[in-house]
Amino acid sequence: MRVLGMISGTSHDGIDVAVVDFELVGSVLEGRVGHTASTPYPDELRARLIAALPPAPTTLAEVCELDTLIGQSFAQAAAQAIAQGGPVDLIVSHGQTVYHWVEGTHALGTLQIGQPAWIAERTGAPVLSDVRIRDITAGGHGAPLVSVLDGLLLGGHEGGAGALNLGGISNMTVVRDGSLHAYDIGPANALIDAVVTSRGLNPRGFDEGGRIAASGRVDERLLAELLDEPYYRLPAPKSTGKELFHLGYLDAAVARSGSAADDAGLVTTLTELTVRTVAADVRAAGVGTLVVSGGGCRNPVIMDGLLAAVTGVRVAPSDEFGAPSDDKEAIAFALIGWLSAHGLPGTAPGGTGATGPRVLGTLTPGTGPLVLPAPLAEPPRSLTLALVPAR
Numbered sequence: 001m002r003v004l005g006m007i008s009g010t011s012h013d014g015i016d017v018a019v020v021d022f023e024l025v026g027s028v029l030e031g032r033v034g035h036t037a038s039t040p041y042p043d044e045l046r047a048r049l050i051a052a053l054p055p056a057p058t059t060l061a062e063v064c065e066l067d068t069l070i071g072q073s074f075a076q077a078a079a080q081a082i083a084q085g086g087p088v089d090l091i092v093s094h095g096q097t098v099y100h101w102v103e104g105t106h107a108l109g110t111l112q113i114g115q116p117a118w119i120a121e122r123t124g125a126p127v128l129s130d131v132r133i134r135d136i137t138a139g140g141h142g143a144p145l146v147s148v149l150d151g152l153l154l155g156g157h158e159g160g161a162g163a164l165n166l167g168g169i170s171n172m173t174v175v176r177d178g179s180l181h182a183y184d185i186g187p188a189n190a191l192i193d194a195v196v197t198s199r200g201l202n203p204r205g206f207d208e209g210g211r212i213a214a215s216g217r218v219d220e221r222l223l224a225e226l227l228d229e230p231y232y233r234l235p236a237p238k239s240t241g242k243e244l245f246h247l248g249y250l251d252a253a254v255a256r257s258g259s260a261a262d263d264a265g266l267v268t269t270l271t272e273l274t275v276r277t278v279a280a281d282v283r284a285a286g287v288g289t290l291v292v293s294g295g296g297c298r299n300p301v302i303m304d305g306l307l308a309a310v311t312g313v314r315v316a317p318s319d320e321f322g323a324p325s326d327d328k329e330a331i332a333f334a335l336i337g338w339l340s341a342h343g344l345p346g347t348a349p350g351g352t353g354a355t356g357p358r359v360l361g362t363l364t365p366g367t368g369p370l371v372l373p374a375p376l377a378e379p380p381r382s383l384t385l386a387l388v389p390a391r
Contacts, residue, residue: 003020003338004019006092007095011205014041017078020331027378032387033322039073090128095129098113105234110143124368126364131346134361164278165292169241169245170187183237191247195270201263219257231244238353292318342373345359
């Protein structure tokens with residue numbers, strides 16, 4: 001079964017896609033990763049999206065228009081992926097998260113936009129969307145959903161392993177002796193990107209190559225204020241997002257600390273915040289291997305800081321396990337699509353905190369009748385991923 005996974009993450013810079021051909025061989029699910037790509041949002045659309053995100057006020061009219069425009073962008077990215085990677089049996093669209101409603105340790109709702117009917121209409125393929133909410137209704141956080149991939153990919157790793165994603169928000173899955181737990185750690189790139197974008201430090205909206213962070217100095221008073229954030233002390237499972245970690249949050253912390261850091265100093269301090277919070281949780285997890293993915297693993301200041309802080313832990317990119325670090329989340333949503341299509345849960349309770357596993361998503365039919373594979377009685381016990389040459 002060929003599945004196209006699609007996601008725009010909390011950095012909201014564009015759409016990542018991955019076409020994966022899945023085949024179940026005994027109890028092992030084999031995934032052949034074919035076409036992958038990243039399509040930036042048009043500048044005007046990204047600016048509108050950023051302007052509508054919390055804590056900014058917006059209107060239902062703007063949400064409706066963004067739902068259509070983002071859905072059309074996803075439809076265009078899907079059509080291009082199919083043109084270059086071949087036809088698919090199912091498309092999974094995560095869409096764009098615009099709000100994740102969390103109070104204390106409980107997630108109460110989540111909203112991803114990017115109307116899937118545009119994708120189905122453009123490609124003719126059925127689309128699975130709205131994949132987070134079912135887990136939330138079962139008491140989970142609906143995040144991090146990539147933990148289902150981590151569990152299958154790393155479950156047999158002797159001595160336990162951690163999977164770290166450094167996107168807008170950092171999250172980690174810890175797999176050991178048949179058990180799994182996962183949670184959001186805190187901001188990885190979210191606050192860094194907010195400063196870079198608001199100050200016009202890079203038109204691409206991020207600290208490319210960590211060059212800005214490398215040029216500044218850590219403001220220890222501001223760092224101490226940021227590290228005092230109560231979220232870090234909440235027990236897992238937990239989830240967070242830009243509803244908490246946004247530019248206004250940073251401005252308030254700067255004011256409380258009396259920081260006089262310049263723009264480069266802010267980026268350096270926020271980069272150190274990512275290193276400190278992630279390293280503390282990696283050390284607490286006690287894993288021997290840490291598998292890293294996401295845009296943050298391309299930032300040498302983050303990675304050098306992390307390596308220095310977790311000595312004795314083998315740190316490797318997810319590429320070594322068949323999941324290219326820039327494409328891992330798109331691959332994870334393709335996997336969720338395969339599981340849902342076969343009537344299998346796309347969550348592990350330890351990964352999200354739900355009361356039990358749940359089959360995820362809402363299906364939008366393509367041009368023909370909606371035909372699903374025969375349900376499977378048991379999920380696969382492990383997953384292998386391999387890259388295949390482009391056509």
